[in-house]
Amino acid sequence: MPDTGGGGGCCMCCCRFIFTLGLTSLFMWLSLRTSSPDCLLSKFYIPLNQTFNSPNLTTTLEFELRLKNTNKDKGVYYDPINVTFFDSSNRSHFIGNFTVPKFYQGHKKKARKNFTIPNINREVVIQAIPVNGSPAFFRVDLATSVRYKILMFKTKRDKIKVGANIEVNGTVIKVSRKDVKLKSNAKKSRSYYGQMGVFLVEFLVSGLLSFW
Ligand SMILES: *[C@@H]1O[C@H](CO)[C@@H](O)[C@H](O)[C@H]1NC(C)=O
Ligand SMILES: *[C@@H]1O[C@H](CO)[C@@H](O)[C@H](O)[C@H]1NC(C)=O
Ligand SMILES: *[C@@H]1O[C@H](CO)[C@@H](O)[C@H](O)[C@H]1NC(C)=O
Ligand SMILES: *[C@@H]1O[C@H](CO)[C@@H](O)[C@H](O)[C@H]1NC(C)=O
Ligand SMILES: *[C@@H]1O[C@H](CO)[C@@H](O)[C@H](O)[C@H]1NC(C)=O
Ligand SMILES: *[C@@H]1O[C@H](CO)[C@@H](O)[C@H](O)[C@H]1NC(C)=O
Ligand SMILES: *[C@@H]1O[C@H](CO)[C@@H](O)[C@H](O)[C@H]1NC(C)=O
Numbered sequence: 001m002p003d004t005g006g007g008g009g010c011c012m013c014c015c016r017f018i019f020t021l022g023l024t025s026l027f028m029w030l031s032l033r034t035s036s037p038d039c040l041l042s043k044f045y046i047p048l049n050q051t052f053n054s055p056n057l058t059t060t061l062e063f064e065l066r067l068k069n070t071n072k073d074k075g076v077y078y079d080p081i082n083v084t085f086f087d088s089s090n091r092s093h094f095i096g097n098f099t100v101p102k103f104y105q106g107h108k109k110k111a112r113k114n115f116t117i118p119n120i121n122r123e124v125v126i127q128a129i130p131v132n133g134s135p136a137f138f139r140v141d142l143a144t145s146v147r148y149k150i151l152m153f154k155t156k157r158d159k160i161k162v163g164a165n166i167e168v169n170g171t172v173i174k175v176s177r178k179d180v181k182l183k184s185n186a187k188k189s190r191s192y193y194g195q196m197g198v199f200l201v202e203f204l205v206s207g208l209l210s211f212w
Pocket of ligand 1: 049
C-alpha cells in the first residue's frame with residue numbers, strides 16, 4: 001500500500017496556511033476599509049427684501065454646513081472644501097462659492113459651522129424665484145478630497161463630489177426644516193483599501209484554484 005499520510009499532512013498544512021492568509025486579509029480589509037464623511041446643509045438663506053427697491057446690487061448668502069466623520073476609528077483630513085451654489089437644479093446660473101479651509105476631524109466627530117458669502121448678485125437671485133411665489137430649487141455642490149488617518153498612517157486622497165437640490169421660497173430661505181443631505185451622483189465608489197481587500201481575496205482564491 002502506498003503511504004498517503006505524508007501527502008495528507010502537507011495538504012492540511014497548506015489548508016491551514018491558506019486559511020490563516022484568508023483570515024489575515026479579511027481582518028486587514030475590515031480594518032482598512034473607510035467610509036466617506038456625511039455632508040449636510042442645515043441652513044440656506046439669502047436675505048432679499050423684494051418689497052423694498054434696494055439700491056444695493058448685492059446681497060449675502062448664509063449657509064450652515066454639517067460634516068460627520070462616520071468612521072469608528074479613523075480620523076479624516078479634509079482638503080479645502082469647495083462649496084458652489086447655483087440658481088437651479090440644472091446649474092444654469094452661478095450664484096456664489098466658498099472655500100472652507102482644510103481641517104482635521106477625529107473619529108466619530110461632527111462639525112457644524114455657519115458661513116456667509118458676501119457680494120451675491122441680487123438680480124440673478126431675484127430672476128430665479130418664480131413671481132407667483134411657488135417654490136423654486138436652488139443647487140449646492142461640494143467638492144473636496146479627504147485622507148483617512150489609520151493609526152499613524154495617512155491614506156491616499158479620496159475624491160468627494162456631492163450635491164443636492166434645495167427647495168426655497170421667495171424669502172429666499174430653505175423650505176424644509178430638515179437638513180439636506182448632499183449626495184454623490186456617481187455610484188458609490190469603493191475606496192482604495194476596499195479595492196485592495198477585494199484584490200487580496202481574489203489573489204487567494206486564484207492561488208487556491210491553481211494549487212488544486
Ligand atoms: C424691506 O425694507 C423696507 C425698507 O427698509 C422695510 O420697511 C421692510 O420692513 C423690509 N421688509 C422685510 C421683510 O425685511
Ligand atoms: C445695503 O448695503 C449696506 C452696506 O452693505 C447695508 O448697510 C444696508 O443695510 C443695505 N441695505 C439693504 C436695504 O439691504
Ligand atoms: C434650467 O431650469 C430652469 C428653472 O428650473 C429653466 O427655466 C431652464 O430652462 C433650465 N435650463 C435648461 C438648460 O434646462
Ligand atoms: C469661485 O468663483 C470664482 C468666480 O466665478 C472663481 O474665479 C473661483 O475660482 C471660484 N472658486 C472656487 C473655490 O471654486
Ligand atoms: C448658525 O446660525 C443659526 C441661525 O441662523 C443658528 O441657529 C445656529 O446655531 C448657528 N450654528 C452655529 C454652529 O453657530
Ligand atoms: C477647489 O477650487 C480651487 C480653485 O478654483 C481648485 O484649484 C481646486 O482644484 C478645487 N478643488 C476641488 C476638490 O475641486
Ligand atoms: C418662507 O419660509 C419661511 C420659513 O419657513 C417663512 O418664515 C417665510 O415667511 C416664507 N416666505 C414666503 C415668501 O413664503
